[in-house]
Structure formats: C-alpha cells, structure tokens
Amino acid sequence: MSTQVLLDLKNVNKVFGENHVLKHIDLQIERGKFITFLGPSGCGKTTLLRSIAGFYTIDEGEIWIDGKLVNDLPPYKRGTPMVFQEYALFPHMTVFDNVAYGLDIQKRPEAEVQERVKAALAQVKLTGLEERYPNQMSGGQQQRVAMARALVMNSPIILLDEPLSNLDAKLREEVRVELRSIQLELGLTVIYVTHDQLEALSMSDYIVVFNKGAIDQHGTPHEIYYKPRTRYVADFIGTTNFIDAVVRQTSGQTATVQYGSDGRMITLHTSEQVAVGENVLLCIRPESLRMNQPNAGDFIIEGTVSSSMFLGEKERYFLTGNHGAEWIVDAYDIGQQTFQGTVELRAAADKIHLIRITE
CATH class of the missing domain: 2.40.50.140 (Nucleic acid-binding proteins)
Incomplete structure (x- = not known):
C-alpha cells in the first residue's frame, strides 16, 4: 500500500436488519485531500462515515487508517474526530472547555491544552470568545467551535457529517470557503458528507458518488461533472x-x-x-x-x-x-x-x- 494512502477501505459491508446499506465498498483516500461523499438521503454515505469513525461495526471487510487495521478499535482510539450536523456541543461548557474536551479525556498537560486550544480557536477565527457558551453564539460560530474541537486533536483525518446544513445560504458559502482554506493550510485529510452537489463540486479534490449503498463513481469534480460514467451520476450532479x-x-x-x-x-x-x-x-x-x-x-x-x-x-x-x-x-x-x-x-x-x- 502506498504511503500516500491514509485510509484504505476493503470490501466494506454493513447490514441493518434486511437492509444491505453498504455494498462491497473499496476505496483508497490519499493524505492531504478533501474528499466528499455525495448522494441522496439513504444512500449509505453517512453510514460509511460513521463506520470509519467507529460508531458502527462493519459486518464484513477491513478499515485501515495510516497502515493500521482499526476494525476492533473504539472511536477514541482511531484518531478520526468527527463534526456532526447538529454540532453536538456541550451546552453547560464554555467554548474553551468544549474545544479542550478531547484533550482533557487524554489527560494532556494543562500548558499543552492551553496552547493547542488557543491555536485551534485562532484557526477558526474565534479568538476572544473562549468564555462564551454555545447558546450565546450564532449557528456559524457554533459550527466553528465544533470544527476547532476536531482540529485541536491534531489528527491526520477529520470527518464532517453535513456540518453546514443548518446554516443559511450566505453563511454556508462563507464557511465553505473557510473550511477549504483551513484544510489546505494545514494539509488535512478531510472526508465530508453532503447531498449538496454545489458543495461537493466547489470544495473537493475528489468526489465519491453513492447510489443505494454502493459507489457509482469517484473522481475529480471535473470528471464527475463532465464525464459521468452512468445516467445516475449525470442526473444527480447538476x-x-x-x-x-x-x-x-x-x-x-x-x-x-x-x-x-x-x-x-x-x-x-x-x-x-x-x-x-x-x-x-x-x-x-x-x-x-x-x-x-x-x-x-x-x-x-x-x-x-x-x-x-x-x-x-x-x-x-x-x-x-x-x-x-x-x-x-x-x-x-x-x-x-x-x-x-x-x-x-x-x-x-x-x-x-x-x-x-x-x-
């Protein structure tokens, strides 16, 4: 396996009851790329993201992260921080404590926590808001807090599950630009789930198009848009x-x-x-x-x-x-x-x- 490959999915299958929601997923994701899982509701993209994170146990196949088989590892040992659609912030904690939560769980030294939290907040332009609570912030600011909580872990890969869907159109576009800018600046590997074709085309290095639990096509935005391999992909994109x-x-x-x-x-x-x-x-x-x-x-x-x-x-x-x-x-x-x-x-x-x- 190439050292450029950070995530390697081999014949990944997942079944819920009688529903085969992930069907023989084979996919390699390179370091430092912005990858979008794209498809309509119920196509399997979020199930795969949560399987990578360790929230779901796959029924068949292998998930390799940075050369390590992680099938049996719990989420907190996989190094795959996730930003949820609803942000999942702790309402009783300040911005600083929300961002520091993962580091506190790891029992990092106080000086290191202070330094890393401040750096993460600066990256998402929230310096000076450390003592605010989530209910004192706009939706866009809450989204940035959730992103900072993922960034502070210094993980090689970050998972984003439709994080902009609760924002209005103008703010969504602004945050989209910010996310892409942070990803490029820090050289992060990002996997981003969305059903929004414009988001996928404008942000991604590669797009993975899902159809009923399987991958219909993956490629660059230009390839997906101008050279669709199936009618489904051509019809879904634009x-x-x-x-x-x-x-x-x-x-x-x-x-x-x-x-x-x-x-x-x-x-x-x-x-x-x-x-x-x-x-x-x-x-x-x-x-x-x-x-x-x-x-x-x-x-x-x-x-x-x-x-x-x-x-x-x-x-x-x-x-x-x-x-x-x-x-x-x-x-x-x-x-x-x-x-x-x-x-x-x-x-x-x-x-x-x-x-x-x-x-």
Missing part, C-alpha cells in the same frame, strides 16, 4: 439533457452515433469501449447548448420554447423537442434578447458525453 443514440461506427477513441427522429449522425471522442449497434445515451449540459447559432456545433436538434426562467446571470429555457423530449438550455449574457417559438439547438461535439446503458 442539470443535464439526455438523448438516445445508436453506435454506427467505431475507430480508436471515437464513435459515430445516430440520434434524433431524423437520424442525424455525429462523431464523438469517448474512452468507453462501445460496439456497433449498441444503444447509448448522449449527455449534454444546459450551458453547452446554443440556440439559433449556425456555427455552434455539429449536434443539431429542433425544439419549441415552452417557458423560461430568469436566474440573474442566465436565462433558463425549457423546450420540447420534435420527438417529445424535454430540453433545458441556459443562455448567458444575452441582454434583452429572448427566444420564442421553434428554435434550433446546437452543441459542439467536445461538449457531448457518451454514456453506456448498463442498467
């Missing part, structure tokens, strides 16, 4: 358009496919090994489509504008294709121009992603 197609010719890393009711053809670059005659899906993001622009690409289809929605930096159009399919198109920086009636949709070949139908 907004996208799908159109059925059939492979008519292959050559190396290219495939010529036929699409639409009038049988148009387009040649695409793809890393997928597809066969002539295979049914596939074409995935096209709303921002990759252009309306009534003759030189905007070789993918062409007609649609009729049903409605539109002004979203500030863009206008989002909803269209019906000539074979009944619904299309979503984002038009940016168009001033007062609006599109109505029947329009021609175009996209460049390098903006179209081919997905094999495996389900």
